[in-house]
């Protein structure tokens with residue numbers, strides 16, 4: 001280990017494609033990898049390819065990938081001195097980040113305090129507003145106790161409003177209210193649900209944007225005061241708040257407007273002392289950006305930013321965690337062309353029910369501008385215990401049209417047998433004239449699915 005390195009062996013507290021993705025970045029930087037896995041994942045590729053692998057528990061995530069004690073013990077017995085949490089699982093758990101550092105290990109991500117600040121939506125919004133990041137108009141803090149005051153607040157913001165749980169996540173703990181008559185009941189119900197689901201009944205309220213797009217800004221921050229933004233992604237194609245297809249940059253929004261928002265995000269990071277990779281999520285409607293939340297981890301859709309900027313985001317996360325200063329300056333960040341990611345899930349193409357089972361055929365596409373991130377190999381069994389993502393196909397081209405064209409060829413080349421997938425859905429979306437125009441809102445996919453007859 002050189003003098004400047006804090007660690008030379010990284011435990012990856014995750015599974016699936018992201019575990020492999022992180023392994024590749026570690027290898028690229030000459031770092032050794034420790035894979036941890038559940039009993040159900042013993043045969044996985046991330047386990048086979050790691051320098052050291054350890055089973056940490058049974059299939060249920062709560063007793064393996066979410067078990068802090070088991071992960072810390074695994075780090076100790078394998079001599080890993082850093083932990084990369086990936087996405088999902090414990091990646092945005094402030095107590096886990098604190099526990100890792102309390103065990104004198106490096107957490108590859110922001111501090112527990114940053115995760116906590118951004119995990120609470122009220123404190124996150126307040127921090128963003130203070131840093132000059134535009135936010136959805138609404139209550140400045142928790143809702144007052146008196147219903148009269150809540151009514152006055154909502155009237156001020158203007159109906160429709162959305163009542164949201166401060167501790168909410170995963171698209172849960174929110175309710176749209178169209179008029180004053182329905183407000184009191186919505187507040188009572190949402191507070192009750194929030195208490196049950198998140199152990200915190202605190203609510204806030206904001207204007208409900210009716211046809212927004214989901215636009216997000218990727219940031220990278222080192223521990224020497226440098227914060228960069230790496231362009232925007234458009235993740236408006238969603239079903240039940242789950243992203244299905246993402247693209248970079250956001251079609252039809254001028255680079256100057258993105259640059260202005262990007263600079264504010266970077267400024268906010270400097271102000272709160274943020275470190276590592278992160279994403280600012282915005283709703284965008286009628287030319288207005290409104291911050292909704294920050295994700296304090298690497299995201300599933302990071303490859304489209306990597307494709308357009310040429311920056312390896314996971315390698316940068318590792319270098320930042322080693323204490324290195326970012327070698328890139330904002331003026332060096334130039335985006336080229338357009339990239340689109342299709343999330344390939346093992347699921348029924350119409351009911352969207354997960355489709356676990358053994359994959360008997362797995363032929364991957366290739367060619368210029370095509371990247372596939374997957375942990376799947378022929379004969380792999382998709383487990384029922386975890387999410388159904390089996391791979392990501394990313395197409396990059398000089399223009400959006402070229403990216404779409406390359407992806408259409410790639411998806412047509414891909415053959416998956418043994419489980420159902422949403423490949424066909426992606427092909428149909430890419431062929432859809434309205435999608436091809438660009439700039440659809442976050443409800444477009446669900447409207448389109450409702451009209452689409454099974455065939």
Ligand code: ADP
Nearest residue numbers: 136162168169170171172206207208209292293
């Ligand atoms: P979560 O952490 O649960 O994902 P978010 O605050 O990111 O919560 O909101 C999830 C989704 O809910 C958004 O992507 C958007 O579809 C919808 N949403 C949230 N706030 C608003 C709003 N003010 N207006 C319209 N839709 C909203």
